[in-house]
Amino acid sequence: MEKETRENDVILRVKDLKTFFYTNNRCNRAINGVSFDIRKGKTLSIVGESGCGKSVTASSIMQLLPELSRIEEGEITYFSSDGEVNIEKLPKNGKKMRSLRGSDIAMIFQDPMTALNPVYTIGFQIVENLRAHMNMSRKDAKKRAVELLAQMGIPNPEQRVNEYPHQFSGGMRQRAMIAMAMSCNPKVLIADEPTTALDVTIQAQIFELMMKLKEDFDTAILLITHDMGVVNEVSDDMAVMYMGNIVESGETRDVIKHPAHPYTKALLQSIPILGKGRNQDLEPIRGSTPDPYNRPVGCQFRDRCDYMTEKCGEMPPEEMVSEDHMVRCWHWKEVLK
């Protein structure tokens, strides 16, 4: 029964996704068979070190991949109220994809200037977005823009709606970008390292805002981060990514409490976790990620792993630790001990 409820709760499903880069006649299997579900109104964090494929996963969903890369295999299914949409099959710049982008699935970035245009006022940009997707009159759209800025905690929204992005501080600019992303009430918000450039207090405020939006708008959030502390604090579900694979996933509280992959364990040991007290022995992860054009055979983490054996020369299959907790490691039972 619970499984069925979970199944009905999925808003976006990524299945066996493979996205490759082709440069100088070489192939980088950047996303090499990734699967996960984003549940309605919940936050899924994808966590991993730089280069593991977090951003390429997000760009695959949005069909905004850089040149020289393409989706090779797999399915990205959006469960809209009108039925299932196979995103990977849609023409990138076609009408359907453009309408999904922004209205159903919106994205926010580390650098708000990726989404905001410096030559237009914040209000103008939100109004244009609303008019393009929601068929609103200019007057109603302007009113909604002011409301949105207020909902995002921007003081004096009537005045600020007429200002340009450079007149906003870093944190306020981030809020303005979130206002724009939320303007069409998307069902899924993809947030790619949304607070990395901000100081810690502002970071906390932005996460607080995102969590409030999740409740108020019932939006599902895909949060991309390298910060296990953030994952622990804000997400319902998590997926740990390494070299283009998900090596462990499940409900955040289960994975953090019982990490079954040596990489998850190492990530957790490398950062302080809120609530675990002051005397945490922090250890950096040894070694570095392999050259993506010259990958090890089998488990990608094996050369950095304390549990490595000959068996690890073969790619481990996905195994279930418990009903929703998946791991990809030959030695997970030892890791759990």
Ligand SMILES: Nc1ncnc2c1ncn2[C@@H]1O[C@H](COP(=O)(O)OP(=O)(O)OP(=O)(O)O)[C@@H](O)[C@H]1O
């Ligand atoms: N524009 C690009 N051209 C060539 N290769 C790329 C490009 N963007 C990403 N890649 C490659 O794809 C792989 C996944 O990169 P991706 O940017 O998704 O990692 P990430 O986990 O988001 O890292 P970061 O935290 O640094 O943003 C890496 O091997 C990277 O070198």
